[in-house]
Amino acid sequence: MASKEIGPRKTDHSTIHTNIESAKHCLDLAREQLLFKHFDDCIKTCEKGIVKAKLEYNGSPDIVEALCIVGIQAYAELNHWQQVLPYVQNVYTSIEECPFRVVQLCVLLHAKVEEYSQCYAIASIWLKDVKNQNDPDYLTLVELYIINVLVPRQQCNLIQPFVEACPGLNYEQRKMLCNNYKNFEFKSSSNLENPEHEYNTKGEIIKEQSPNIVKGTLY
Known part of the structure; x- marks a missing residue:
C-alpha cells in the first residue's frame, strides 16, 4: 500500500x-x-x-x-475624517505598514481639516520606520509635510529640525529641502489662529503625538 x-x-x-x-x-x-x-x-x-x-x-x-x-x-x-485612521489601521494594522499613497492621502486629509498634530504623528511614524526609509517616495512625503503643514503655519524655522529627524534622507536631500524653503515669503498671518506647535522655538519636539490607534482588526 x-x-x-x-x-x-x-x-x-x-x-x-x-x-x-x-x-x-x-x-x-x-x-x-x-x-x-x-x-x-x-x-x-x-x-x-x-x-x-x-x-x-x-x-x-x-x-x-x-x-x-x-x-x-x-x-x-x-x-467623517475622524474614522479614516481607524479604517486604515484595520486594513494595515499600523501606520508603518501602510503604502506611501495611503499615508499621503491621510496627511493631506488631516491637513485639510487643520488637524496638524495628526499630520505630524502620521508622517513621523511612517518616516522613522526602518523599512520605509528606502521607499522611492520617502522624499516626496517629507516635502508633502513641509508644503502642507509647516509652510501654511508659517513655521519655516522648523523645516531644518524636521528634515534632520528623518533618517531616510541623505545630506544632499536635507540641504536641498532647507534651501528650497529658507527664504519662503509667507502671506500675512494676521487672520491665523495660534497653531498647536509640535516643537518649541529651538526646534525640539515638545510632545510627540501618535494617531488614535484602534486595537484589533476587522480583517
Missing part, C-alpha cells in the same frame, strides 16, 4: 481566482459608487473587497491599496 504523501497542501487555484476576481469587481463597483456619491455603500463595498483580496495567497496588495484609498475618499466626502 502506497504511503500517503506528506507535504504542503496544494493551492486551490480556482478559489484564489474567484477571490481575486471578486475583489476586482468590488473595486470597480466601489469606484462607481464613489462617482455617483453613494458613499456609505462605497465603504461597505471596499471593506468586502479587502476581505476578498486578503484571501488571495499573497494578499493582493495592489487591490487592497486601491480599495483602501477609495474608502478613504468616501469617508472624506461624508466629512
Whole structure:
C-alpha cells in the first residue's frame, strides 16, 4: 500500500481566482459608487473587497491599496475624517505598514481639516520606520509635510529640525529641502489662529503625538 504523501497542501487555484476576481469587481463597483456619491455603500463595498483580496495567497496588495484609498475618499466626502485612521489601521494594522499613497492621502486629509498634530504623528511614524526609509517616495512625503503643514503655519524655522529627524534622507536631500524653503515669503498671518506647535522655538519636539490607534482588526 502506497504511503500517503506528506507535504504542503496544494493551492486551490480556482478559489484564489474567484477571490481575486471578486475583489476586482468590488473595486470597480466601489469606484462607481464613489462617482455617483453613494458613499456609505462605497465603504461597505471596499471593506468586502479587502476581505476578498486578503484571501488571495499573497494578499493582493495592489487591490487592497486601491480599495483602501477609495474608502478613504468616501469617508472624506461624508466629512467623517475622524474614522479614516481607524479604517486604515484595520486594513494595515499600523501606520508603518501602510503604502506611501495611503499615508499621503491621510496627511493631506488631516491637513485639510487643520488637524496638524495628526499630520505630524502620521508622517513621523511612517518616516522613522526602518523599512520605509528606502521607499522611492520617502522624499516626496517629507516635502508633502513641509508644503502642507509647516509652510501654511508659517513655521519655516522648523523645516531644518524636521528634515534632520528623518533618517531616510541623505545630506544632499536635507540641504536641498532647507534651501528650497529658507527664504519662503509667507502671506500675512494676521487672520491665523495660534497653531498647536509640535516643537518649541529651538526646534525640539515638545510632545510627540501618535494617531488614535484602534486595537484589533476587522480583517
